Amino acid sequence: MQKKMFANQLYKTYETYKEQKLSHRRIKHNDILPLIKNRNSGVFEISEIGKSFEGREIYLLKAGTGKIKVMLWSQMHGDEPTATQALFDIFNFFEHPGDLKDEAELILKNCTLYFIPMLNPDGAKRFQRRNAQDIDINRDALRLESPEAKLLMKYRDVVNPDFGFNLHDQDVWYSAGNTKHPATLSFLTPAFDNEKTINESRKKSMQLIAEMNDVLQNFIPNQIGRYSDDFMPTAFGDNIQKKGTSTILIESGGFADDQERQIVRKLNFVAILYALYSISNNNFVIKEITDYEKIPFNKKNKLFDYIIRNAAIPNNNMKYKADIGIRSRSLHDKDIFEIEEIGDLSQNYAYFEIDINGAEIISVNIGNDAEFLIQTYFVS
Template structure:
């Protein structure tokens, strides 16, 4: 009889696993059906969410309530759905410039508001009540910055509770006494999975609740759910998952919410190749969070071994946007071999709705333990400074008639323009624009400088690096170039 019971448990386990896999696959394949079309870029603001929140306020499936107000007076909304005994609390955009999961939350709302996945939704909502606080720091989101209007990091305000946003988070957590909490963030795109060239597209943490990093049942459950989510992400971004260091931070909300009795799961959305607006990562959030909620409802996470949590590679920070390897750099009559790592730094435009790039050399020398989203092996290539094109252009519009690839091949990286419109912040052409009196500084490869130079091989210029973007002058292939610089 015991053998029969064991066999039945094994069969049931295989069935649940297969059912979960089928759901995850279906969620991924049908995602575009539920993706919220009003949210398409990272720089979303409080006003962008209000029509959507109002829509769900009028929908009987959802309960919408105002639970607080930001320093500048913007409302903080809690949106709930479900009738189950297990309370799951998800909060996003505690940091104003971390909106990837906020978008995914509204995709999840569309999922629950649809007529599809009827059985799975019934199972979730019968066993769980889900509570979402989509934007905790709307003042920071308004200017696309990490901190709130007081200038503090809300995620370090769990003890003093001096910010109204932190007070709201604590009050909501306590009122729900949530069983599970999802602390949703974005992290730097320059994190990689330890000792690999792969970006940490998603990173996880089950925060410690004391300095000893003990594992009780609540923290253990968070670890199990993370292992489950990691297995999902591996299907779509293999090797691109990291794990945060779990040193206890007594001021942090995640660590304290874990201590207060909620199984807390930190999710950080990092980088993904050629996904500047993080829309693929948004999709991975949608799929993995919904799948995790389903496994919480079914309680099959309990069978997962905690030991697998430690097998997730730790986060490292050894990625550049672009890395040039083994390039020859002539300096003071001698040739040196360098690796050069450069990042494209975003500069917000007025209104904080868009940005342009001002790139910098971040490091140089032996960068053999570092990686790039894009890497060029420049063995045999020599760095050549870019020159100023001698013919002055009378207007910005005149630039459109120039054959810029030919200029680059001829060694020019700068074009002088008499009248540069005051509203122009960056060059849309793959060549720098300079004012009629601007003097280009003496050339140097140096940390902190804008990465602009040409590469020569066999006596011919073959590549240009303009504002940290690689342009292959022998290829018509489209590049990811966004802008060069304007120096007035």
């Protein structure tokens, strides 16, 4: 099948592969355990490869017989679950590919896939970035003091993959370039030295990202960014790249009205399978490094969830004009919305905006709960 058609088919038929038992961001180890242990199609070889600091089992799922080795790991940050869900959709795809059987078979014939979903189950339990030792696993790639980091590096070395997919979530307030468009997905091929050398293996990850960007632009035009490639000596991507694995970081970001990131999950599903298809027929090598460099850099904190523009705010018997920026904050069990900025937000954008043209509102301060304002101005 022509490659763009494959991506379109994945996008169109996604619901038939979606793992329906996972449907929100606060998934736990207990949610994925049965989805691993009860897989008995024979497509996957499943092994427990170790335990988290608090003793939760971490699994490796292996599929395919090809000579190109690809390793994918998700959720080393406990509150970044979007790709974990997409990996379970991808498992369903390989077990029941339906009309895309030829493409699934091609991938499994040319590649051997190694999946490690939810590398940080203790962090997932608390819906926090760090593990149970309060170590950021992604800054522990050299010392390897956390069992999760030790495990990831051990299997990197055992498998020695040609390609590595390092799967994360990012804040939803990144824009793609200096624009109003959210960075719904962001990519990076990490550097392995301060000089940001581009060797053959790093070049391949640039080409592959350019290939994914190309096809994803059809679904989310202008909503793809890339991270700065400043070398981070203690991070995993950088060190895995250094060992000769072409490393691709994918960050799931924001999309309007997608608080649980289920649309972004679907885009992960398409992006990753499309990348695996491109790897298995080697057609990404037509891309140039400049195609990668054309992807705009992410701009941090450019976006808000909501902006109320031109409000007249009463304070101390005076009134002043200001824009009000509202962002969500994730607690362990829910998201809350708070006022994060008061002032001139003419250089910022939001998923939802309203201009109230100087109308007076209630007195507000930074940190206030914003639920009342959202109900008043955005929920009709």
